[in-house]
Each structure stands twice: as C-alpha cells, then as structure tokens.
Amino acid sequence: MAEIRGIDDLRAVLHDAQAHRLKVSISGSRHSQGGQTYIAGGVVVDMRGFNRILAIDSATPTVTVQSGATWDEVQRAIAPHRLALKVMQSSNIFTVGGTLSANAHGRDIDVMQVVDVVQRFGLLLADGRSVEVSRTTNPELFSLVIGGYGLYGVILDVTLRVTRDELYEQRAVSMDYTEFPAYFAQHIQPDSSVALMLVRPSIDPAPDSFLRELVVVTWRRAGAGHAATFDLTEEEHVWRDRFFLGLSRRFDWAKAL
Ligand SMILES: Cc1cc2nc3c(=O)[nH]c(=O)nc-3n(C[C@H](O)[C@H](O)[C@H](O)COP(=O)(O)OP(=O)(O)OC[C@H]3O[C@@H](n4cnc5c(N)ncnc54)[C@H](O)[C@@H]3O)c2cc1C
Structure with missing residues (x-):
C-alpha cells in the first residue's frame, strides 16, 4: 500500500512497480464492491492524501480538486461560496476519483451522471507521462477514463461544474x-x-x-x-x-x- 500526497510520489511508485514487474491498483474511499481497488501481490496506491482543493471559481461556477478529495471535503470548501455539488452519490464519503471512475449517478433529474459535470482532468499514464484530458483534448481518454475503474491511468486534478445554492x-x-x-x-x-x-x-x-x-x-x-x-x-x-x-x-x- 503506497500513500500518495503528490504527483512525484505517484511517479516513484509507478516506476518502482514497473522495475519489480508488479501490478498497480488505485484506491479512493474503497467503497466500490467489485474488488477493483486491490490487486493481490501488487501495489495499491491510496489516493486519499491527494486531496487538496486547488481553485474555486464562483463566476463560472467551477471547482478544481485533487482526485483523492472526498465530496465531504469539496462541500466544506465550496459551501462558504454558496455553491453546491450538482451530482453526488447518496453519501458524501466517496472520493472524486472513485466517483469519476464509476461514472456515478446522483439525484438531479436533468444531470444524472457525474460525467456531465466534468470539464477536464489531468491523467497520469502508466509510462509516467501526465496528460490533459477533456471533451476536446484527448477525447478518447475522456470517455474511457470516466467509468473506466482505474484501468487507463491515475486521475490527478479534476475541474467540475458546480451549482449555486438553492432552497x-x-x-x-x-x-x-x-x-x-x-x-x-x-x-x-x-x-x-x-x-x-x-x-x-x-x-x-x-x-x-x-x-x-x-x-x-x-x-x-x-x-x-x-x-x-x-x-x-x-x-x-x-x-x-x-x-x-x-x-x-x-x-x-x-x-x-
Ligand atoms: C453506501 C453506498 C452508497 C452509494 N450510492 C451511490 C449512488 O447514489 N450513486 C452511484 O452511482 N453509486 C453509488 N455507490 C457506488 C459508488 O459510487 C462507487 O462504489 C464509487 O466508486 C465509490 O467511490 P470510492 O471513492 O469509494 O472509490 P473506490 O472504491 O476507492 O474506487 C472505485 C474505482 O475507482 C478507481 N479509482 C479510485 N480513485 C482513482 C483515481 N484517482 N484515478 C483513477 N481511478 C481511481 C479504483 O481503482 C476503482 O476501480 C454507492 C456505494 C455505497 C457503498
């Protein structure tokens, strides 16, 4: 199990795993039930320490966070700006990375899956390169990674559309x-x-x-x-x-x- 705090940690773990021919799995809050977060005899990268809130833009409105942040952490950061999440599961204990990887649904009638609020994200590939991903930049990776259960790389920072508080x-x-x-x-x-x-x-x-x-x-x-x-x-x-x-x-x- 490797605790990740920054991209350099991640690169070092991937490099080490490749050198020792070990498989790598990625874990957020570890609440998915298919066992995708653990690989027997391999390395599990624990993303929960990679959880900084990087930017809040009240005008657009959007928030940019590291993928190990939980919805609880994101809510606490955006609430003082009178902003709220548009799509979230029935609980706020999950990480942003785990949610994108499952393309989770929320309760919003019009915006059902989390993919609909993802503007862009950074992705660390298995060869150590980090790439920018959006609907227009590396669009194939955009559709593979969201709902891809960690198979295509490690989601780094994510920019999400949020909404204004309503009663x-x-x-x-x-x-x-x-x-x-x-x-x-x-x-x-x-x-x-x-x-x-x-x-x-x-x-x-x-x-x-x-x-x-x-x-x-x-x-x-x-x-x-x-x-x-x-x-x-x-x-x-x-x-x-x-x-x-x-x-x-x-x-x-x-x-x-
Ligand atoms: C009580 C409960 C309520 C739920 N409610 C809902 C709901 O309302 N709607 C819904 O759609 N789902 C719901 N789910 C399912 C939940 O959305 C998924 O299990 C989600 O993946 C959990 O997030 P996590 O942070 O625990 O991810 P984990 O279980 O840690 O990981 C899930 C997957 O994401 C990958 N992953 C994690 N972090 C990253 C990263 N940074 N980069 C790349 N891959 C990564 C992992 O490798 C794994 O394949 C619920 C589950 C539970 C237990």
Missing part, C-alpha cells in the same frame, strides 16, 4: 412499483420545479412489500416566502442509526422498525 422542499410518497411510470409522467417529468428525485424500493421481507413498494422522494425548488440557512449541517444520530441497521441485518422483525 428545496422535500416530499415523499409511497406506491407500488407498477404505479411509478404513470406517476413520473404526470407529476415529476412535466413539473419544472422538481430538481432532484430518489426512489428506493422496500426491503421489508413481506411478499407484498419486498421490492414492490417504492418510496419516491422529490425535492422541489421552494417558492418565494421560504427561508432557511445554507450552512452545512453535520450528520446526526450516526450510532443510533447504525444500531438499528445492525438489528435489521440480523432480525427480520427489526426491518419494520
């Missing part, structure tokens, strides 16, 4: 999955105030509920007259939630709590 109103409804297409067509697609949507199927083991019942959560732009602070809030009740999740994994009755 949303959250609503949740539950329904059978067969009702969802009509609900989406009538209540979500034509409603331009809906900005984000998340649909979760039930894991209650009861046969009439399991993967049938859906909870559809939407976030609509709040109209005039609503006020709230844009300050980031910290996660709450983590141990309580972990306790109940642990219970529900062991006992079916706890899934209904």
Whole structure:
C-alpha cells in the first residue's frame, strides 16, 4: 500500500512497480464492491492524501480538486461560496476519483451522471507521462477514463461544474412499483420545479412489500416566502442509526422498525 500526497510520489511508485514487474491498483474511499481497488501481490496506491482543493471559481461556477478529495471535503470548501455539488452519490464519503471512475449517478433529474459535470482532468499514464484530458483534448481518454475503474491511468486534478445554492422542499410518497411510470409522467417529468428525485424500493421481507413498494422522494425548488440557512449541517444520530441497521441485518422483525 503506497500513500500518495503528490504527483512525484505517484511517479516513484509507478516506476518502482514497473522495475519489480508488479501490478498497480488505485484506491479512493474503497467503497466500490467489485474488488477493483486491490490487486493481490501488487501495489495499491491510496489516493486519499491527494486531496487538496486547488481553485474555486464562483463566476463560472467551477471547482478544481485533487482526485483523492472526498465530496465531504469539496462541500466544506465550496459551501462558504454558496455553491453546491450538482451530482453526488447518496453519501458524501466517496472520493472524486472513485466517483469519476464509476461514472456515478446522483439525484438531479436533468444531470444524472457525474460525467456531465466534468470539464477536464489531468491523467497520469502508466509510462509516467501526465496528460490533459477533456471533451476536446484527448477525447478518447475522456470517455474511457470516466467509468473506466482505474484501468487507463491515475486521475490527478479534476475541474467540475458546480451549482449555486438553492432552497428545496422535500416530499415523499409511497406506491407500488407498477404505479411509478404513470406517476413520473404526470407529476415529476412535466413539473419544472422538481430538481432532484430518489426512489428506493422496500426491503421489508413481506411478499407484498419486498421490492414492490417504492418510496419516491422529490425535492422541489421552494417558492418565494421560504427561508432557511445554507450552512452545512453535520450528520446526526450516526450510532443510533447504525444500531438499528445492525438489528435489521440480523432480525427480520427489526426491518419494520
Ligand atoms: C453506501 C453506498 C452508497 C452509494 N450510492 C451511490 C449512488 O447514489 N450513486 C452511484 O452511482 N453509486 C453509488 N455507490 C457506488 C459508488 O459510487 C462507487 O462504489 C464509487 O466508486 C465509490 O467511490 P470510492 O471513492 O469509494 O472509490 P473506490 O472504491 O476507492 O474506487 C472505485 C474505482 O475507482 C478507481 N479509482 C479510485 N480513485 C482513482 C483515481 N484517482 N484515478 C483513477 N481511478 C481511481 C479504483 O481503482 C476503482 O476501480 C454507492 C456505494 C455505497 C457503498
């Protein structure tokens, strides 16, 4: 395992691995579940220390970060500028590099995959050269690397389109999955105030509920007259939630709590 803090560290690790004919895998927060971040008998480069916020441009608005930064770190940096991420997974623990490599989706109705907010990135190739990649510069690498699970090089710094803070109103409804297409067509697609949507199927083991019942959560732009602070809030009740999740994994009755 090699902890990376800068490009020189990376080049040295790659050089050393080549000299010893070792394979290299790249890891961010290591939450992907296919084992791509580990290579048996090889070298794992741990990118989490390569996490500086390099530039925030409130005018465009964009942010440039090193790929080991987590979304949590990016959010903390851009929030004071009243900026927010446009595409992020359902949690902010993942790294930017791991997210690009999976081409993860978020909740935004219009901008679904992270590729849509990537302007450019730097890439370190296996031979030690670093190249600039965008839709117009090395475009083939752009489409290979995003969603490429670390196969084509190490993502270095990334420039992402971000968005200005907006106030949303959250609503949740539950329904059978067969009702969802009509609900989406009538209540979500034509409603331009809906900005984000998340649909979760039930894991209650009861046969009439399991993967049938859906909870559809939407976030609509709040109209005039609503006020709230844009300050980031910290996660709450983590141990309580972990306790109940642990219970529900062991006992079916706890899934209904
Ligand atoms: C609780 C949970 C919720 C999730 N929610 C969502 C969701 O809402 N939407 C969604 O789309 N996905 C979701 N996922 C999947 C998640 O987006 C991916 O697993 C993502 O890759 C995790 O990022 P990571 O930093 O942990 O990456 P890692 O697991 O560390 O790495 C993932 C891949 O990226 C490569 N990689 C990492 N860093 C770099 C780099 N700098 N350069 C090149 N390659 C690199 C690795 O080699 C590996 O192939 C979720 C996963 C979990 C566990």
